[in-house]
Amino acid sequence: MIDTSIIRNGLQVQKFPVYQTDIPYIQQIMYVMYHSKEPLDKFPHLNMTIPVTIVDKGLLQ
Amino acid sequence: MTDITLMNATELSWLIKSRQLSPVELTMRLLNCINNIDPMLHTYITPLPEIALSQAREAENQIMSGMYKGPLHGIPIGIKDNMYTKGIRTTVGSKLFADFIPDEDATVINRLLGAGTIMLGKQNMHELAAGSTGTNPFFGNTRNPWNTNHMPGGSSSGAAASLAAGLTPIATGTDTFGSIRLPAAMCGVYGIKPTYGLISTHGIFPTAVSLDTVGPMARSVKDLAMMLQYMAGYDENDPTSLQVSVPNYYEDLNKGISQLKIGIPTYYLEGLDPDIEHLFNNAIQSLQDLGAEIKEVSIPELSMSTYSGYSIVTGEASITHYEWLQNHSEKYSTDIRSFFLAGTLTNTPQYLQSQQARRKMIEAFHKVFLDVDIMVAPTIPITTPAYSKNWIEQNLDVVRRCIPYTVPINLTGVPSLAVPMGLDQNGLPAGMQFIGNHLSEKLLLQVGNTWENIEPLKFSLKKN
Numbered sequence: 459m460i461d462t463s464i465i466r467n468g469l470q471v472q473k474f475p476v477y478q479t480d481i482p483y484i485q486q487i488m489y490v491m492y493h494s495k496e497p498l499d500k501f502p503h504l505n506m507t508i509p510v511t512i513v514d515k516g517l518l519q
Numbered sequence: 520m521t522d523i524t525l526m527n528a529t530e531l532s533w534l535i536k537s538r539q540l541s542p543v544e545l546t547m548r549l550l551n552c553i554n555n556i557d558p559m560l561h562t563y564i565t566p567l568p569e570i571a572l573s574q575a576r577e578a579e580n581q582i583m584s585g586m587y588k589g590p591l592h593g594i595p596i597g598i599k600d601n602m603y604t605k606g607i608r609t610t611v612g613s614k615l616f617a618d619f620i621p622d623e624d625a626t627v628i629n630r631l632l633g634a635g636t637i638m639l640g641k642q643n644m645h646e647l648a649a650g651s652t653g654t655n656p657f658f659g660n661t662r663n664p665w666n667t668n669h670m671p672g673g674s675s676s677g678a679a680a681s682l683a684a685g686l687t688p689i690a691t692g693t694d695t696f697g698s699i700r701l702p703a704a705m706c707g708v709y710g711i712k713p714t715y716g717l718i719s720t721h722g723i724f725p726t727a728v729s730l731d732t733v734g735p736m737a738r739s740v741k742d743l744a745m746m747l748q749y750m751a752g753y754d755e756n757d758p759t760s761l762q763v764s765v766p767n768y769y770e771d772l773n774k775g776i777s778q779l780k781i782g783i784p785t786y787y788l789e790g791l792d793p794d795i796e797h798l799f800n801n802a803i804q805s806l807q808d809l810g811a812e813i814k815e816v817s818i819p820e821l822s823m824s825t826y827s828g829y830s831i832v833t834g835e836a837s838i839t840h841y842e843w844l845q846n847h848s849e850k851y852s853t854d855i856r857s858f859f860l861a862g863t864l865t866n867t868p869q870y871l872q873s874q875q876a877r878r879k880m881i882e883a884f885h886k887v888f889l890d891v892d893i894m895v896a897p898t899i900p901i902t903t904p905a906y907s908k909n910w911i912e913q914n915l916d917v918v919r920r921c922i923p924y925t926v927p928i929n930l931t932g933v934p935s936l937a938v939p940m941g942l943d944q945n946g947l948p949a950g951m952q953f954i955g956n957h958l959s960e961k962l963l964l965q966v967g968n969t970w971e972n973i974e975p976l977k978f979s980l981k982k983n
Contacts, residue, residue, distance in 0.1 A: 475848045480633045482913060483857035488864065490919055491829045497822035498872065501879060509745070509874035510729070516758060 460488050522765050524552055524685040528594050528742040531688055535582065535593040536698045542593030546575035546637055551687050553639065553744040559667060561659035562681035564600050565611055566640035571595065571861050574637040578730070581635070591636030597687035599675055600641040601648050602628055603722035604734075612644040612674070612725045614657045614850040615843060625722025626754045627691065634749045642677030644890045647723035648693055648726040648857050649836055650674055651701050651917045654910050656852050663706060665947050666975050668873045672918075678736045679706035689746055692736045695726040696832055696918075697899070699734045700937035704950025707976055709967065710736040711743050711904030712806025714957050715762035715932035718747075719754030727835035729760075729874075730929040740938075740967040744768040747960060753849050765963050772968040780964065782891035784823040787924060794980055796942040799897050801978055802940045802951055806895065811971060816891060820883040822926050823876035828864030828926030830873040833862030856916040877930045884931045888956040894964060897951040899924050928954060936963040938970055941978030948976065 653676030
C-alpha cells in the first residue's frame with residue numbers, strides 16, 4: 459500500500475482540499491493501479507512503442 | 520396485442536408509418552408510465568412532458584400530411600444526461616452541474632431529433648459517467664426493474680433500467696470503460712459501443728476523452744441498427760471523428776452466422792462468477808448449434824488493460840475536473856472524488872506507458888482478427904449485485920472487478936455489441952459481448968440479430 463502521507467502531500471502540493479475520509483479509497487485505487495502494473499514487465503520493449511495520443515488533424519494542415 | 524410500452528421501436532415504427540398508432544398516444548402512455556413508475560426506479564433526472572408532447576404533436580402532423588421522415592419519426596427516446604440539449608438542463612448526473620443549461624445540442628442529439636424522435640427526458644446516470652453501479656446520491660439511485668434491491672449497472676443506468684421497465688423504447692448511452700455494455704448486461708437489454716470516432720462526441724461532457732464513445736441502447740438489435748444509422752457519421756466539430764462512409768446497418772440483418780469464426784479470448788475466462796461461467800458455456804453451445812465455428816484465442820497483451828485503463832481514465836478525467844476539484848470538491852461524492860484525485864497522483868511516464876500498452880493491444884487485436892471474424896466474451900465477470908449500504912466501497916469494487924472485462928474494448932477502440940445471455944440464480948440478467956474489428960458494426964449487428972432470435976433471456980439458472 460502507498461503511504462498515506464505521500465497521498466496527502468501529493469494532493470496538498472496541487473492545492474486540492476484533503477478529506478481524511480477519501481484517503482483510504484485513494485490508497486485502494488492506487489494499490490489496484492500499481493498492482494496491475496506487473497504484467498507490463500512481460501513486454502520488455504514496451505518503452506520503444508509509439509504511444510497512442512490524440513492528434514487534432516485540423517491543426518496540422 | 521403486446522403493450523405498446525414494451526414494443527420494440529421497429530414494431531412501433533411500422534405502426535406509426537402505417538398510421539395505426541399515433542405518436543401522441545404513444546408518448547402520453549410512456550409519460551404516464553414514467554409518472555407512475557419512475558419515482559421507484561429513478562431512471563429520469565429531468566422528464567420533459569411538455570417538450571415531448573409538443574414534439575409528438577409535430578411528428579403526428581407531419582406524418583398525417585405525408586411528410587414521413589423515416590423509421591425514427593415519432594419514436595420516443597430517453598437521452599443520457601451527459602449529452603448537451605439546448606435550453607434544457609444537463610446535469611451530467613452531478614451536483615456540480617445541477618443548473619447547467621447548454622446553449623447548443625450535441626451533434627448526436629441534433630441527428631436524432633432531426634430524424635423525428637421525441638425526447639421523453641434526460642436520464643439518470645452514475646455521477647459524471649465515472650462509475651459502474653448506477654448510484655447517484657444527488658438525483659437518486661437508479662434501481663434495476665428486475666429486482667429493485669439490485670443495481671442496474673452504470674454509468675448509463677437510467678437508459679438501461681428505463682428500457683427494461685418499458686419507460687422508453689430507445690435510449691442513448693456513452694461508454695468510456697463499459698458504461699453502455701455493463702448496464703445492458705445487468706438489465707437484460709442491448710447496446711452497442713461503436714468504433715471510437717464513428718459517432719460524434721461533440722457536445723458530450725467528457726469523462727476520458729481518448730476513450731469516450733457514444734452509442735445506442737434498445738430492447739432489440741434491429742432497433743440498435745436503426746439508431747446507429749442516424750447517429751453514425753463524420754462531424755467536423757469533433758477532432759476524433761472518423762471520415763468514413765456509413766453502411767446500411769439494417770440490410771442483411773438476417774444473414775445468419777453459419778461458418779462464422781468466433782474466437783473466445785482465454786483472458787476473459789478467468790475469474791468468472793459460477794453463474795456467469797455456466798451461462799457463457801450455454802451461450803457458446805448455442806452459437807455452435809447456430810453454425811458458428813468456435814475457437815479459443817490467446818491475447819497476452821490484454822493483461823496490461825487494467826493498468827492502462829485505470830491510468831488513462833483517472834488521468835484524463837482528473838485533468839477535466841482539475842479546477843473544480845480544487846474549488847468545488849464538496850460537490851463530488853466520495854467515490855468519484857477519490858477516483859479522480861487518484862488520477863492527479865499519476866505521472867506522465869505512467870500515462871504514456873499506458874498509451875504504449877494500448878498500441879500493443881490494438882496490434883494484438885488486429886492479428887487475432889486475421890484468424891477469426893469476431894470474438895465473444897462475458898460482458899462482466901459478476902452477477903448483478905444488490906445495492907450495499909457501503910455504497911462507496913461497493914462502487915469502487917464493481918469498477919475494479921469489471922474494468923478488466925470492459926475497458927480493453929475502449930482501449931483498442933473496437934466495437935462491441937452487448938447482448939443478454941440468460942438469467943442468473945437470482946433471476947437477474949447476465950450479458951455477453953460480441954467484439955469485432957474496427958468498423959465491423961454491421962457484422963456485429965448481423966450476429967446479434969441471429970442471437971436475439973433464440974430469445975436468450977429464456978435461459979435461466981433460477982431454481983423454481
